Amino acid sequence: MGGAAAGAVPMDGHDFALWEKRVDALMILGSGKGHFTVDGLRRALEDMGEPAFESMSYYERWIAAINQNLIEAGVYSLEELGEKMAEVDARGETYAAAQGISE
Amino acid sequence: MPHDHHDHLSPSGHPYRQDNDSGLTYWQTMEIAVRELLVEKGEVTASQIADQISAMDERSPANGAAVVARAWTDPDFKARLMDNASDASREMGFDIGPMHLVAVENTAEVHNLIVCTLCSCYPRNLLGLPPDWYKTREYRSRAVREPRAVLREFGVELANGVQVRVHDSTADMRYIVLPARPAGTEGMDAEALAALVSRDSMIGTGLPRTPSST
Amino acid sequence: MTRAPGSAVKIRALSPPGHIRTPHYLRGKSGIVERVLGRFKNPEQLAYALPAPKRVLYRVRFTMQEVWGETAEAPNDTLDAEIYEHWLEDA
Numbered sequence: 001m002g003g004a005a006a007g008a009v010p011m012d013g014h015d016f017a018l019w020e021k022r023v024d025a026l027m028i029l030g031s032g033k034g035h036f037t038v039d040g041l042r043r044a045l046e047d048m049g050e051p052a053f054e055s056m057s058y059y060e061r062w063i064a065a066i067n068q069n070l071i072e073a074g075v076y077s078l079e080e081l082g083e084k085m086a087e088v089d090a091r092g093e094t095y096a097a098a099q100g101i102s103e
Numbered sequence: 104m105p106h107d108h109h110d111h112l113s114p115s116g117h118p119y120r121q122d123n124d125s126g127l128t129y130w131q132t133m134e135i136a137v138r139e140l141l142v143e144k145g146e147v148t149a150s151q152i153a154d155q156i157s158a159m160d161e162r163s164p165a166n167g168a169a170v171v172a173r174a175w176t177d178p179d180f181k182a183r184l185m186d187n188a189s190d191a192s193r194e195m196g197f198d199i200g201p202m203h204l205v206a207v208e209n210t211a212e213v214h215n216l217i218v219c220t221l222c223s224c225y226p227r228n229l230l231g232l233p234p235d236w237y238k239t240r241e242y243r244s245r246a247v248r249e250p251r252a253v254l255r256e257f258g259v260e261l262a263n264g265v266q267v268r269v270h271d272s273t274a275d276m277r278y279i280v281l282p283a284r285p286a287g288t289e290g291m292d293a294e295a296l297a298a299l300v301s302r303d304s305m306i307g308t309g310l311p312r313t314p315s316s317t
Numbered sequence: 318m319t320r321a322p323g324s325a326v327k328i329r330a331l332s333p334p335g336h337i338r339t340p341h342y343l344r345g346k347s348g349i350v351e352r353v354l355g356r357f358k359n360p361e362q363l364a365y366a367l368p369a370p371k372r373v374l375y376r377v378r379f380t381m382q383e384v385w386g387e388t389a390e391a392p393n394d395t396l397d398a399e400i401y402e403h404w405l406e407d408a
Contacts, residue, residue, distance in 0.1 A: 001220060001240055001243050001244045002218075002220030002221075002243065002244065002247045002248070002271065002340045002341070002342045003220075003244065003247055003248045003342040003384075003385070004240075004244040005244070006240055006241040006244040006245055007241055008241065008256060009236050009239060009241045009242045009245070009253060009256055009257075010235070010236060010239055010241060011236055012235065012236075013234055013235045013236070014235060016232065019131050019134050019135075021156045021159070021160075022134055022138060022152060022156065023134055024155075024156075024159060024232070025152045025155035025156050025159070026134070026137060026138060026141070026147075026152070028155055028159075029141075029146075029147045029151060029152065029155055030141070030146075030147075033146055033147070035146070036366070037360075037363045037364070037366070039336060039360040039363035039364040040363065040364050040365070040366055042221070042222050042336060042360075042364065043335070043336035043364035043365065045222070046336055053240065056130070057130075058223075058235075058238055059130075060128075060130040063130055063133050063134045063137065064130065064133070066137060067133055067137050070137065070141075072366065073366070075140075075141070075144065075146065076140045076144065080140060081136060081137075081140065084136040084139060084140055085132050085133060085136045087136075088132050088135045088136050088139070089127070089132050092127070093126060093127060094125065094126065094127055095125070095127050095128075095131050095135075097127070098127050098131070098132065098135055099135065100135070100139055203354075203355075220340050220342075221338060221340060247340075247342065247384075247396055248342075248385060248390065249390045250390070250394065251390050251391060251394075252390065266391075266393060266394055266395065267391065267394040267395075268394070268395050268396075268397065269394070269395070269396045269397070270396075270397045270398075271340060271396060271397065271398040271399075272399070273338050273339070273340060273398045273399045273400070274338045274354075274357065274360065274374055274399035274400075274401070275354070275357045275374060275399065276354060276376070276399055
């Protein structure tokens with residue numbers, strides 16, 4: 001996007017939510033384990049295309065890219081992911097309620 | 104992107120993003136699922152994740168400010184910083200991991216500005232996570248094309264004759280600006296000087312505070 | 318052969334699809350090697366989880382005049398970017 005026309009730089013900031021910090025930590029730990037590189041994450045981010053940049057927040061895009069790379073690396077299967085997401089979703093209505101019992 | 108959570112302000116006055124107390128989103132569900140799968144498969148432990156979050160939380164612009172203030176007061180250190188900013192940062196005790204850091208110096212002739220047009224590369228292992236604006240389309244698009252207009256939005260007015268030098272962090276290096284030491288700081292020690300060094304002054308979108316403004 | 322600082326270079330004007338760390342706005346533009354940064358694994362292979370031989374990485378300096386032409390905000394301002402050796406040709 002370097003050089004493209006764009007409006008004023010938004011100066012709003014926000015404090016990172018716990019789930020965002022966890023995404024950041026998973027990025028560092030996952031690449032440290034050799035399951036993906038930062039380049040692999042960037043490739044997945046770019047492949048999501050422009051619509052994702054408009055519709056998803058920064059860490060939403062990053063967890064999608066981390067997941068894509070972990071699937072490609074064979075760390076877990078789509079079937080395992082689907083089952084786990086369904087299980088998490090059934091736990092409760094809020095992020096706090098959806099945490100596993102080990103939290 | 105949704106930025107409409109201003110009804111929940113944090114102690115810093117910034118809005119929180121959706122968190123524990125609002126409805127579970129699809130991507131939060133995915134984060135929980137990915138994290139639990141990694142733990143169940145023995146790839147990471149919950150404590151490693153917590154430790155990593157703590158390590159990143161402990162990194163802040165104060166680390167960079169200490170490096171800058173040392174460079175202002177110790178010419179030999181400044182020479183080492185300009186030669187290899189990673190080693191100079193480690194010498195001060197900062198754990199910056201494998202980051203390759205390059206320091207670029209503001210002078211009476213040159214003002215440096217850092218951007219990453221391709222993603223959001225930032226010297227996070229020294230300064231902590233980047234500010235939101237650094238990651239926006241607007242900053243990434245315009246900093247390389249109209250840096251002076253961007254600087255004016257940040258309130259930075261450059262003296263006549265100052266050349267702007269933009270650095271696009273396109274690959275493996277990360278950059279930190281060594282701001283010019285403000286006038287009127289003669290005799291101040293490194294600790295007092297560090298208090299003048301803002302985060303933005305190390306990105307190039309700001310200048311150090313002056314003693315009278317603190 | 319490693320290019321020495323001060324060498325005139327031109328960024329190759331190629332546009333294959335995929336993950337590339339050479340910004341589009343610099344392709345086809347000429348600059349000067351500001352410094353040699355060392356050898357790093359090629360991100361174009363790392364991005365696809367392939368074996369990635371190291372390539373020389375340079376910091377190349379461009380004038381805003383060269384990058385943006387007549388629409389440059391200040392023609393003599395400069396821009397530095399990191400460019401891998403296989404994206405450089407003699408200017």
